Amino acid sequence: AEVKKIAVIAGDGIGPEVVAEAEKVLKRTEELFGYRFETEHALFGGIAIDEKGTPLPQETLEVCQNADAVLLGAVGGPKWDSNPAELRPETGLLGIRKALGLFSNLRPAVVFDCLKDASTLKPEVLEGTDLIVVRELTGGIYFGEKYRRETENGQQAVDTCAYTVNEVERIVRQAFEIAQKRRKKLASVDKANVLESSRLWREVVIRVAADYPDVELEHVLVDNCAMQLLRRPSSFDVIVTENMFGDILSDEAAMLTGSIGMLSSASLGAGSFGLYEPVHGSAPDIAGQNLANPIATILSVALMLRMTFGYADAADSIEKAVAEVLDAGHRTSDIAVDKSSAIGTIAMGDLIVATM
Amino acid sequence: AEVKKIAVIAGDGIGPEVVAEAEKVLKRTEELFGYRFETEHALFGGIAIDEKGTPLPQETLEVCQNADAVLLGAVGGPKWDSNPAELRPETGLLGIRKALGLFSNLRPAVVFDCLKDASTLKPEVLEGTDLIVVRELTGGIYFGEKYRRETENGQQAVDTCAYTVNEVERIVRQAFEIAQKRRKKLASVDKANVLESSRLWREVVIRVAADYPDVELEHVLVDNCAMQLLRRPSSFDVIVTENMFGDILSDEAAMLTGSIGMLSSASLGAGSFGLYEPVHGSAPDIAGQNLANPIATILSVALMLRMTFGYADAADSIEKAVAEVLDAGHRTSDIAVDKSSAIGTIAMGDLIVATM
Numbered sequence: 001a002e003v004k005k006i007a008v009i010a011g012d013g014i015g016p017e018v019v020a021e022a023e024k025v026l027k028r029t030e031e032l033f034g035y036r037f038e039t040e041h042a043l044f045g046g047i048a049i050d051e052k053g054t055p056l057p058q059e060t061l062e063v064c065q066n067a068d069a070v071l072l073g074a075v076g077g078p079k080w081d082s083n084p085a086e087l088r089p090e091t092g093l094l095g096i097r098k099a100l101g102l103f104s105n106l107r108p109a110v111v112f113d114c115l116k117d118a119s120t121l122k123p124e125v126l127e128g129t130d131l132i133v134v135r136e137l138t139g140g141i142y143f144g145e146k147y148r149r150e151t152e153n154g155q156q157a158v159d160t161c162a163y164t165v166n167e168v169e170r171i172v173r174q175a176f177e178i179a180q181k182r183r184k185k186l187a188s189v190d191k192a193n194v195l196e197s198s199r200l201w202r203e204v205v206i207r208v209a210a211d212y213p214d215v216e217l218e219h220v221l222v223d224n225c226a227m228q229l230l231r232r233p234s235s236f237d238v239i240v241t242e243n244m245f246g247d248i249l250s251d252e253a254a255m256l257t258g259s260i261g262m263l264s265s266a267s268l269g270a271g272s273f274g275l276y277e278p279v280h281g282s283a284p285d286i287a288g289q290n291l292a293n294p295i296a297t298i299l300s301v302a303l304m305l306r307m308t309f310g311y312a313d314a315a316d317s318i319e320k321a322v323a324e325v326l327d328a329g330h331r332t333s334d335i336a337v338d339k340s341s342a343i344g345t346i347a348m349g350d351l352i353v354a355t356m
Numbered sequence: 357a358e359v360k361k362i363a364v365i366a367g368d369g370i371g372p373e374v375v376a377e378a379e380k381v382l383k384r385t386e387e388l389f390g391y392r393f394e395t396e397h398a399l400f401g402g403i404a405i406d407e408k409g410t411p412l413p414q415e416t417l418e419v420c421q422n423a424d425a426v427l428l429g430a431v432g433g434p435k436w437d438s439n440p441a442e443l444r445p446e447t448g449l450l451g452i453r454k455a456l457g458l459f460s461n462l463r464p465a466v467v468f469d470c471l472k473d474a475s476t477l478k479p480e481v482l483e484g485t486d487l488i489v490v491r492e493l494t495g496g497i498y499f500g501e502k503y504r505r506e507t508e509n510g511q512q513a514v515d516t517c518a519y520t521v522n523e524v525e526r527i528v529r530q531a532f533e534i535a536q537k538r539r540k541k542l543a544s545v546d547k548a549n550v551l552e553s554s555r556l557w558r559e560v561v562i563r564v565a566a567d568y569p570d571v572e573l574e575h576v577l578v579d580n581c582a583m584q585l586l587r588r589p590s591s592f593d594v595i596v597t598e599n600m601f602g603d604i605l606s607d608e609a610a611m612l613t614g615s616i617g618m619l620s621s622a623s624l625g626a627g628s629f630g631l632y633e634p635v636h637g638s639a640p641d642i643a644g645q646n647l648a649n650p651i652a653t654i655l656s657v658a659l660m661l662r663m664t665f666g667y668a669d670a671a672d673s674i675e676k677a678v679a680e681v682l683d684a685g686h687r688t689s690d691i692a693v694d695k696s697s698a699i700g701t702i703a704m705g706d707l708i709v710a711t712m
């Protein structure tokens with residue numbers, strides 16, 4: 001098979017540990033299916049600030065640009081939290097999204113059977129919840145002009161939220177296409193009763209919807225969406241929204257599944273290139289202790305194999321192995337009811353590899 | 357007693373019905389406690405668009421400005437949803453907040469015992485939840501410059517989010533003071549890892565915190581807050597945040613209590629003047645059918661008596677009457693388990709008045 005290049009960014013906190021397990025899974029995929037992967041590691045986030053003086057070194061960007069896909073562990077931690085903007089891990093994250101043109105962030109929120117009880121929602125409310133938030137990732141208030149200025153009322157800070165028709169249209173079309181392959185329901189979330197960018201958003205959605213007559217569309221105001229996610233989570237299929245709203249709503253959606261330690265995400269651009277990462281953070285409090293749950297990162301690999309490489313057989317095999325290992329009762333401590341019988345990061349990775 | 361002037365804005369949908377019950381309660385308060393109220397009705401929202409061609413007629417603003425407090429039912433409805441901005445009820449809402457200087461919106465989210473089971477959250481998670489969101493109400497992206505322009509990449513829509521130090525400081529001080537009178541915990545919510553306005557926000561919070569050493573302060577990123585509200589709602593006491601984040605988080609918080617039909621809110625300015633309204637909307641689908649639950653509006657009156665007029669005895673009496681009527685098993689259909697035994701809007705108002 002053709003050699004696929006994967007840039008591997010372990011990052012900070014538990015990042016290196018969970019990525020190591022995901023790499024074992026990649027290796028096993030080569031053995032089992034004959035696919036060939038070439039991985040190249042690169043520094044990013046806090047560790048890059050420490051070693052290179054910037055969260056996103058030029059050489060890291062080049063490694064990513066030369067790759068077919070990127071696997072990211074996790075970045076950030078309290079150590080860098082009070083740094084100035086240009087020396088913060090988050091700035092690297094925004095930079096890499098922009099530089100790689102990753103305008104779409106897919107965040108599936110599904111409930112893992114074995115974790116049903118981990119949710120704070122009642123099981124009967126959660127029943128059947130399986131949604132995906134499609135978040136615009138390179139526009140809006142995240143990337144608009146930011147500055148301070150002196151006014152007659154004192155110092156003022158300003159952020160700018162801007163969207164062009166094209167920026168909205170490409171993400172909305174992608175969301176409609178994802179909905180067509182699922183339950184054919186799309187909720188477009190905006191604040192069109194207040195924001196001009198939301199009014200433009202809604203106009204584009206209404207126009208584009210004509211090309212997807214088989215998809216049932218609803219417009220939901222962002223405040224109402226925050227409520228409806230709680231009230232009727234299982235009624236959502238695909239949710240599409242702008243960057244800032246997507247940040248908030250995708251985290252709310254992930255948390256209500258109770259499965260946040262297990263959720264993977266994909267950030268995509270125009271072609272098949274993508275960046276894959278777990279939804280959870282760098283968890284510095286448990287880093288280096290063989291305690292982290294590697295499943296979200298392993299499932300991120302499965303998502304990469306499916307979405308970027310089209311290796312559905314391998315993706316299926318990984319997802320099935322994860323399900324079997326969980327069904328057999330194995331748990332890392334974050335998802336274990338009885339913590340004393342929990343297994344470590346490495347043991348979990350080994351079990352999944354052995355089960356594939 | 358001194359005559360207190362109350363501007364009454366019934367508004368749209370169920371607004372007139374629930375306000376009528378609240379006025380009965382005001383009248384009973386006069387009889388029982390010797391207080392004196394003078395109410396003046398004014399047109400606002402959808403009905404003002406229909407009858408006066410604008411959601412906020414000048415005379416309505418004057419009625420409010422001449423009053424000591426405003427009681428608002430609810431505004432809006434599908435009838436006006438596709439109007440241009442200047443002919444939408446929401447525009448009136450933003451206009452009245454700005455014109456009356458109501459920079460602070462207090463949204464208590466409490467769980468009513470009789471409604472515990474109405475929440476989609478597990479009872480053990482909800483247990484002890486009693487929080488208040490203090491939302492900045494006249495700044496941020498709601499009131500910044502908004503426009504469209506042609507760029508080399510096509511049409512673009514722009515919103516501006518701006519905050520001055522003073523705008524942040526007055527709301528943050530108010531939140532600290534509210535926290536001092538409660539459980540002395542304040543969560544300040546921002547997105548300081550991305551937004552300049554949030555960095556200014558956090559700087560002000562840190563500086564002002566020095567004046568309230570007895571209040572335990574935490575900074576929470578808005579995406580994380582959307583998660584933590586679900587995970588540990590009872591751990592929050594006071595949450596303070598900017599306008600847009602407050603819109604989203606206060607609705608999430610209200611919904612997780614399961615008691616949204618019962619929650620009241622206050623919008624305050626610099627002095628004792630305030631605008632009081634139920635958290636719920638205008639519910640056009642049940643309007644005019646004697647089905648709406650008037651309790652949130654009646655509790656908004658209690659909040660007005662307590663906060664603007666300092667009539668704690670009367671406020672207590674109303675709140676106690678509401679609790680007793682509920683304890684006796686009376687329910688409007690929105691909160692009734694057995695809908696067939698539900699009572700109407702008027703009957704619920706009468707029962708509360710009779711119990712005071």
Ligand SMILES: CC(C)[C@H](C(=O)O)[C@@H](O)C(=O)O
Nearest residue numbers: 090091093094247549550579
């Ligand atoms: C770290 C932060 C900049 C980032 C974001 O807000 O996009 C994170 O919250 C995420 O959702 O990926």
Ligand SMILES: CC(C)[C@H](C(=O)O)[C@@H](O)C(=O)O
Nearest residue numbers: 193194223446447449450603
């Ligand atoms: C109607 C709308 C403009 C308003 C807001 O967003 O402020 C409403 O959602 C609210 O929370 O009072």
